[in-house]
Amino acid sequence: MKAASTHGGLNGNSPISVKNSYNVGIIVNTSQEKPAGILGYSWHSNGLDDEKCYCIDNVEIILNFINNNKIHDTKICTQEYMQSQEFVNELNTYVNTYNEEHKNDTNFVSLCRWKYNVGNYPTFE
């Protein structure tokens, strides 16, 4: 028997698809279940497609999920890595690909590029 938390670094409780995003915030859990670095509790009968999500290694699990959720390249990282140029490059690789692949979509929203901050986490350019 497993139990899901309903609070997470990016989303508490929902059928939501998360891509190319990160959480480094502390997650305080006052319930009995484990908090999640990205999604507290995700449910969707058709499954979700979460990819390229990152959270710092201060939480036990990345996300709770049921049904057909798919996770690609979603991982717990060290602070050192998440403050590195390498991490920024990884985020920007997704941005470049996404913008190229979706630029002709209706209501296309261009993704912002990330910038490296010495001794701190990436922010947008």
Add this chain to the structure above:
Amino acid sequence: MLAVTNARMKNMSLLDRTVLDNELKSEFGEENYELLPVGEGFLISVNNIEYLVEKDGKVSDGNKVEESNIEYAGDLSKGGQYNGTTEDTAYRITCIEDLVTWTNNSNTYKNKCIKLEKTLDFNSTASYKNAKVKTTDINENGKIEELITELTTGIGFKPISDFSSTFDGQNNEIRNIYEDKIGGAGLFGTANSAIIKNLGVTGRIKTTGCVGGIAASGSNLQINNCYNKATIFTTQSGTPYYSVGAGGIIGYGGTNTTLRINNCYNFGNIESGTASGGLMGTCIGSTEPEFYNSSNLGNVKGKYAGGISGSSGKKIINCYNLGTIEGSEHARRVKWE
């Protein structure tokens, strides 16, 4: 001219209005200062320098108030240059009175394009055409006080409702907004089929219902390039997670609609007994909120809590959270084999 220093202000007895009034009178003379209740403290003006005194006695640094260059309250208050039919001819907001006119006549301006011409601070007389005018009991405390007092005490500012056009903050701020009310709270109460962009909000917003720094609720709504620094709080608890929420940008997304939040930030602390999110509290399941290029830096606390969305959503793409997320007891326990 009296040489007022911040140090001198800070030596005064600031917690009692009568004592403070007497000290100011003794120090500066009756004609040379003004004392107005603002928020939970006081605004003291001496020689065109304003000091905001918090309820704990903390005094802000003096803020030099330039002579008002507001020739007239903007189009909403006085009519005039623009007609609001397009973004080019959008109504201009130039003072707090314009915001009050707007919220008192929401239906009139429902479909009008509106722009904020300058940063407006509810706690500064410089943001008003006449902060000391006494008109109506806006804050519903049974007294008719100066406009600046009415808007920063009691229930405070009444949200703009039913907006269905384009609002452009032009990268200005609405500062020190204050609301303590029943029902939806935020700069906007409801915004449907609307675009809100280029705006920052600071202050304190407390309610019993849905709450967001920009909007309490909305549907078919785009919010672009906005941020919230206001403290957001709702007393709601025990309600279903999909019906009431607290968020830095929007509290609740309406039914069967789209909601797109792009390039938005939350710095304010968010707290509720239901769904709390750095950007959005919650929405009904059929709504499809999308979050792009956005982040949360505030602390978020709720029964359902998330850095971007407390509950419900469709997409979170290219976002990050730096704030502390605190989830309280469960509204329901979800178990599976």
